[in-house]
Amino acid sequence: MLIGVLVVIFGALFVTVSSRIVGLIGSSNNPVSGMTIATVMGTSLIFLAVGWIGKAYEPLVLVVGGMICIAASNAGGTSQDLKTGYIVGATPRNQQIALFAGVIVSALVVGFTIKFLDRPTAEMAQQGIRHAIGTDRYPAPQATLMATLIKGITSQNLDWQYIFVGIFVAAVVELCGINSLSFAVGAYLPLSTTLPIFAGGAVRGLVERKQKKQHLAVTAEEEELGRGNLFATGLVAGGAVAGVLIAFLGGSDWGARLLTAVDLQGGFAEGLGEGGYHLLGVLFFVALALILYLVGRRK
Secondary structure, three states, X not given: OHHHHHXXXXXXXXXXXXXXXXXXXXXXXXXXXXXXXXXXXXXXXHXXXXXXXXXXXXXXXXXXXXXXXXXXXXXXXHHHHHHHHHHHOOOHHHHHHHHHHHHHHHHHHHHHHHHHHOOOOHHHHHOOOOOOEOOXXXXXXXXXHHHHHHHHXXXXXXOOHHXXXXXXXXXXXXXXXXXXXXXXXXXXXXXXXXXXXXXXXXXXXXXXXXXXXXXXXXXXXXXXXXXXXXXXXXXHHHHHHHHHHHHHHHOOHHHHHHHHHHOOHHHHHHHHHHHHHHHHHHHHHHHHHHHHHHHHHOO
């Protein structure tokens, strides 16, 4: 009974948050993990208050967090899908049917993917390791964080000072007139993720500034379907596809050997030195930003 009530309460709260953040920033920056962490913390505290302490109740906390995670993820995806359908003139009823089918198919695909990636390599099997997820190969830092929170709260030895600092920082940001959700996404995600987003926004800002200086009128259709937007969309899609292919190749012994064979990192790092290798990466990133700018400037 208590678990059902918690799912309803946290679900109603974070489904709204998910839909709102997707409308503000986009589904790629939907802080599902952050909302799941908040759910895990709240559920753990309630369990602690009612006296549900011990290892037997820790999986129940994870059950509530998992349900809210799926609900928030689907809420953001549904909002994005319905908005896109409204723009292109799709029928909401047919979209909802497709979403139901997508949930069922994705559940099967996700289960298969986790099962595939969790298989240990031959070297891991020799060391007695039965699961690849959670090792150095697939560290799963968010899962480790959630497990730490559940165990820390239920055992009453969690360091709360950092959590309270985050709460008060969010309050100060709101008082400054800045959306705390957007700020929290930037603070929560690692710099390796937020820096490319900032660079892409800076490139778009330069393109729009140049257009204003030249007094070029840009229609709504050109803004949405311009070459810069389409090129950036291709970069996002290409990165996602490449990530999936690399993950599946790395999940098997022959795929891992193939990736090792085509990996040029060692050769470049040895030939250029560590500093030169990092500089080469920066130059490639700058070149990509320049290409994006030039493509965005073309009508």
